[in-house]
Amino acid sequence: MKANSQRVKGKNFRPLNGKPLFRWILDSLLSLEEIDQVVINTDARDILAENGLVESERVVIRDRKAELCGDTVSMNLILADDIHNVPAETYLMTHTTNPMLSSETIRTALASYQEGVTKGTADSLFTVNKIQTRFYRADGSPVNHDPDNLIQTQDLEPWYEENSNLYIFSSGSFVETSARIGKKPILFEMQKLEAVDIDTLEDWMMAEAVANMRKKQEAA
Template sequence: MKANSQRVKGKNFRPLHGKPLFRWILDSLLAIEEIDEVVINTDARHILAENGLVESDRVRIRDRKPELCGDTVSMNLILADDIAAVPADTYLMTHTTNPMLSAATIRAALAQYQAGVAAGTADSLFTVNKIQTRFYRADASAVNHDPDNLIQTQDLEPWFEENSNLYIFTADSFARTKARIGKKPLLHVMEKMEAVDIDTPEDWALAEAVAAIRAPENAPAR
């Protein structure tokens, strides 16, 4: 959780529909009994404190090392540092910028991951958006369909877009790939509105609209 961001200034702590952005995903995580501890890797402990968040029995705040700060540092390097410092059977990684990710979806993804591990068919999981539409290259040539034989988009082969909402893995799977996606990952499809990931001002506006639809009780008083 960075203090600064490039395209939406201060977004991690900016109020979204009545509460700071970071509280949305934190509240969802803390609602899940299976999650023993939420670890926040940050260079903004003081800003969290200003917003009423300090360490507790289920929240650990880790100060991000200076060499891991900055906009170009790979998230996998930050995760490697967390894994080395916080031993666990299973790691679940998400971002402050995924405010609509619900506890129900996290529980469903955990169940899918645990079933895959038990069956020996999976070592990790990540969330995706299912897309069935017509894609073109820059030269207007078709990518995934035949322009001379148009079929309904719902009959096209589905493609799956990594949506950066949720990753589940172990220290072993991370060690094999040096990444949060292992050698045998499962895909967990999310609903499009829930999968909002805030990178741009347009994303923020979309998140505000979705929040107004999904959580009217959080609407500011008028």
């Protein structure tokens, strides 16, 4: 969790529908008994404290090393540092910028991962958006369809977009690939409204709209 962000200034601590952005995903994680501990890797311990968050039995705040700070540092390097310092059998990684990711989806993804590991068919999991639409290259040439034979988009081969919401893996899988996605990953499909990843102001407005819609649904 960075103190600064390039396109939406201070977004990790900016209020979203009544509470700081970071609290959305943190509350979802802490509501799950399957998660023993939440580790926050950050250069913003003081800002977290100003927003009422300090370390507890289930929340560990790790000060991000100076060499791991900056917008161009690979997340895999930050994860490697956490894994080295926080031993565990299973790691689940998400971002502050995924406020709509629900505890129900996290629980289901964990169960899917554990089933895959038990069967020997998977070593990791990451969330995706399923896309079935017509793609073109910059020169106008088609990528995944035949313009002379227009079939329904729902009949096109589905493509899967990594949506950066959730990753589950073991230390062994991470060591083998030096990455959060292993050699036998499960592609776990999410609903698009839940998969909002805030990177731009437009993303922020989308998250606000979804949060307001949820609030109305809960009040109904």
